[in-house]
Each structure stands twice: as C-alpha cells, then as structure tokens.
Amino acid sequence: MDASIWLWIGVITFILGMLAIDLLVFQKNPHEVRMREAVAWSCVWIACGLTFGLIVWAIGGSAPAGEYYAGYLIEKSLSVDNIFVFALILSYFAVPPRLQHRVLFYGVLGALVLRAVFIVIGATILEQFSWAIYIFGGFLVVTGIRMARHGDVEVHPDRNPLLKLLRRVVPLTPDYRDDKFFVREGVRRYATPLLAVLLVVETTDVVFAVDSIPAIFAITKDTFIVFTSNAFAILGLRALYFVLAGAMGRFIYLKTGLAAVLVFVGVKMLLSETYHISIGISLGVIAVILTVSIGLSLRKTREVDGEPPDEATGTPIDAGTPEEQS
Numbered sequence: 172m173d174a175s176i177w178l179w180i181g182v183i184t185f186i187l188g189m190l191a192i193d194l195l196v197f198q199k200n201p202h203e204v205r206m207r208e209a210v211a212w213s214c215v216w217i218a219c220g221l222t223f224g225l226i227v228w229a230i231g232g233s234a235p236a237g238e239y240y241a242g243y244l245i246e247k248s249l250s251v252d253n254i255f256v257f258a259l260i261l262s263y264f265a266v267p268p269r270l271q272h273r274v275l276f277y278g279v280l281g282a283l284v285l286r287a288v289f290i291v292i293g294a295t296i297l298e299q300f301s302w303a304i305y306i307f308g309g310f311l312v313v314t315g316i317r318m319a320r321h322g323d324v325e326v327h328p329d330r331n332p333l334l335k336l337l338r339r340v341v342p343l344t345p346d347y348r349d350d351k352f353f354v355r356e357g358v359r360r361y362a363t364p365l366l367a368v369l370l371v372v373e374t375t376d377v378v379f380a381v382d383s384i385p386a387i388f389a390i391t392k393d394t395f396i397v398f399t400s401n402a403f404a405i406l407g408l409r410a411l412y413f414v415l416a417g418a419m420g421r422f423i424y425l426k427t428g429l430a431a432v433l434v435f436v437g438v439k440m441l442l443s444e445t446y447h448i449s450i451g452i453s454l455g456v457i458a459v460i461l462t463v464s465i466g467l468s469l470r471k472t473r474e475v476d477g478e479p480p481d482e483a484t485g486t487p488i489d490a491g492t493p494e495e496q497s
Contacts (some may be wrong), residue, residue, distance in 0.1 A: 172227065172230070172231035172232075172235035172393050172395060172396060173231075174393075174395035178230070178395070179395070182399060182402075186402060186406065189219070189406070190276075190280065190406075193212070193276070194276055201269045201270055201273055201349070201350045202269050202272075203268035203269045203271075204268075204271070204410075204413045206413070206414065208413075209410050209411075209412075209413035210410075210414055212407075212409075212410035213410040213414050216403070216406050216407030216410060216411075217407055219403060219406070220243055220247075220403035220404065220407065223399060223403055224239050224243065227239045227396070227399075235391075235393065235396055237450040237454055238390050238391035238396050238400075239396050239399065239400050240400075240454060241390045241400075241453050241454040241457060242387045242390050242391065242396060242397065242404075243400040243403060243404050244454070244457055244458060244461070245383070245386050245387060245390070245400075245432060245436070245457060246383055246386075246387065246400055246401050246405065247404040247407070248425075248428075248429060248432065248457075248461050249379065249382065249383045249386070249429060250404055250405060250407075250408045250411070251411070251415065251422070251425065253375075253376065253379055253408060254408070254411060254412050254415055256379075257275065257278075257372060257412055258412070260368065260371050260375065261274075261368065264364055264367065264368045264371075266364075266365070266368055267347060270347060270349075270365060271412075271413075272409065273350045273365070274365055274368050274369050274372065275372070275408075275409040275412060277369055278369060278372040278373060278409075279405055279406065279408055279409050281369075281372075281376070282373070282376045282380070282405055282408075283405060285373070285376065285377060285380060286383075286384065286398075286401055286402075286405070287398060289381075290384060290397050290398050290401065291394070293307075293384050293388055293397075294388075294392065294394045294397070297388060297392060304388075304440055304443060304444075305440070307385040307388060307389070307437075307440055308385075308389065308437045308440030308441035309437065310385060310437070311385055311386060311389065311433045311434070311436055311437030311440065312433070312434050312437035312438060312441070313437075314382050314433055314437075315429075315430040315431065315432070315433030316434065318426060318429060318430040318433065319426075319427055319430035319431070331370070333370055333374055334367055334370055334371055337362065337366070337367060337370060338367075341361070341362045342361050342362070343361065343363070343364060343367065344361045344363050346364070347363055347364055347365055348363045348365075350365070351363055351365070352365050352366040352369065353366065382433065383401070384397075384401070385440075386432075386433060386436050387400060387401060388440070389436035389437065389440040389443075390436065390439075390450070390453060391450075421468055421472040422465060422469075423468045423471060424465075424471070425465060425468055427464060428460050428461050428463065428464025428465070429461075431460050431464075432457055432460055435453075435457070435460070436457075
C-alpha cells in the first residue's frame with residue numbers, strides 16, 4: 172500500500188487528538204476508572220481500529236486491509252498478555268487506583284514512540300538484509316516455544332537496572348504526590364514513585380515489543396500497515412486494562428494460544444521465500460487459535476467452583492512500596 176505523506180499526517184494527528192481528548196477532557200481530574208467508563212473507552216478504541224481497517228480497504232484494497240486486520244489481531248491479543256504484567260507492576264508499587272490511568276496513559280504514549288522506532292529499525296534491516304527474515308522467523312518460533320514451556324512471566328521490578336539508576340541519581344519522595352512525576356520541596360527537586368512506575372512500565376513494554384514487532388513483519392513488510400495496526404491495538408490497552416485486569420486469571424490457556432500464534436507466524440516467515448501462506452489463511456488461523464484458547468479458558472475456569480483460580484483474581488501482591496524495597 173502506497174501511503175501518502177498526508178495519510179501519515181492524518182493518522183498521527185487523529186491519534187494525538189484522541190489522546191489529548193482522553194487526557195485533557197475525560198481525565199482532567201484524576202479519578203478511579205470504573206468498569207462502565209473502561210468498557211466505553213475500550214469500545215471506542217476497538218471501533219477506531221476496526222473502522223481504520225475499512226479505510227485501508229477503501230484506499231488500498233482487500234489485500235492491505237487483510238494484512239492490517241491480521242496485524243491488529245496479533246497485536247491486540249499480545250497486548251492482553253501485557254495487561255497481566257502491568258497489573259503486577261501497579262500492585263508492586265501500590266499505585267492508588269485514581270493514579271493508574273495517568274501512568275498507563277504515558278506508558279502507552281511512550282510505547283507508541285518506542286515501537287515506531289523499532290518498526291523503522293526492523294523495516295530497514297529487512298530492506299538491507301533480506302536474509303534477516305529467517306532470523307526474525309527463527310526468533311519467533313523459539314519465543315513461542317519458550318512461552319508455551321515456561322508459562323507465566325515473572326516480573327521483578329526491583330531488578331530493573333534503570334529503576335536502580337533512578338534511585339541513585341534522583342531522590343524519591345516516600346509517597347505519591349497526587350499525579351505529579353516531580354515535585355519541588357525547598358530548593359531541591361524530587362521524583363515521585365509515579366515516575367518509577369512509569370519507567371518500569373516503559374522498559375517492560377520494550378521486552379514485549381521485541382516479540383510483537385517481528386510478528387507483524389511476518390504478516391506484511393508495509394511500514395504503514397505495521398505501524399497503524401500496532402498503534403490502534405496499543406491505544407486501547409489502557410482502557411482494556413481496567414476491564415480485564417481483575418479477571419486475567421480466567422484466561423489460563425491464552426498464553427498457550429499466543430505461543431501457537433508466534434510459532435505460526437515464525438514458520439510463515441521461514442517459509443516466505445519458498446511457500447506463500449495467503450493473508451486470508453493467516454488471518455483465519457490466528458483468529459481460530461485465539462478463539463479456541465480463550466473459549467477453553469473461560470470454560471475451564473467456570474468449572475472450578477464457578478470462580479477463577481485464587482492467584483489470578485487480580486488481587487494485589489504484597490511486594491511492598493518502592494521505599495521498602497530500596
């Protein structure tokens with residue numbers, strides 16, 4: 172799809188405009204995000220993502236639209252995996268509910284910028300070195316197998332090197348100061364724990380991007396499709412967190428499904444020079460894998476006393492606050 176500069180400008184302007192409306196209008200006063208609000212915003216972002224696919228179809232045809240929807244589905248499903256990790260991070264730092272939206276907002280904004288950088292790097296590598304596609308494909312297959320074997324992700328914010336550096340170079344306040352990342356007390360400037368949370372969220376997302384960006388390049392090498400499918404999937408992550416965080420334990424087979432998706436797109440990449448798997452087949456396989464894994468998860472957890480397992484109800488872990496860990 173040959174995207175003009177005006178199409179790029181239009182997409183980026185729309186994304187920034189929606190983010191500005193979210194932050195400056197609906198989140199002008201920090202508050203705890205209730206389920207009704209979270210569901211409403213989730214529907215808005217999903218509608219935006221699906222509608223943009225129709226725009227791609229109108230401009231570029233069915234093939235680019237199919238690539239967009241396949242990439243969007245992969246990124247959306249992988250972003251659900253992010254939610255469990257974000258829940259652990261917010262619990263570790265005991266972030267008050269009314270401040271969680273703010274840190275996730277800037278976390279998503281930072282993720283968009285970082286992923287744009289990764290996309291440019293990935294596209295440049297594939298353009299300059301065609302054999303790199305085999306490295307990307309092999310990496311995805313290995314990542315999928317490891318995900319299936321090891322299951323849950325272990326999160327240790329206290330081991331984050333950037334967090335350790337922050338604590339050494341910038342004094343931290345002992346508690347949160349409303350929605351501020353920095354405060355001034357007397358003549359000295361302090362960082363708040365909210366900045367530490369944002370730093371851990373951003374660095375954690377880098378790890379997820381290393382998996383997800385190659386996965387989209389397995390679907391298409393069109394930079395515009397790669398960026399927009401990634402962006403619209405990530406934009407809804409914040410609202411989706413407040414919808415699903417407390418019920419993540421019900422998706423017990425989701426990680427297995429995601430592992431299968433990564434292996435599939437990795438194999439698709441490895442076979443790309445000898446056998447072409449159509450975008451229709453790719454989209455169908457991905458959709459079936461995710462639907463089956465989610466369906467089996469919900470059925471299984473419903474059978475266990477009618478409730479999800481204890482460790483997955485979203486109950487905050489007793490990890491202590493940043494100052495207790497320092």
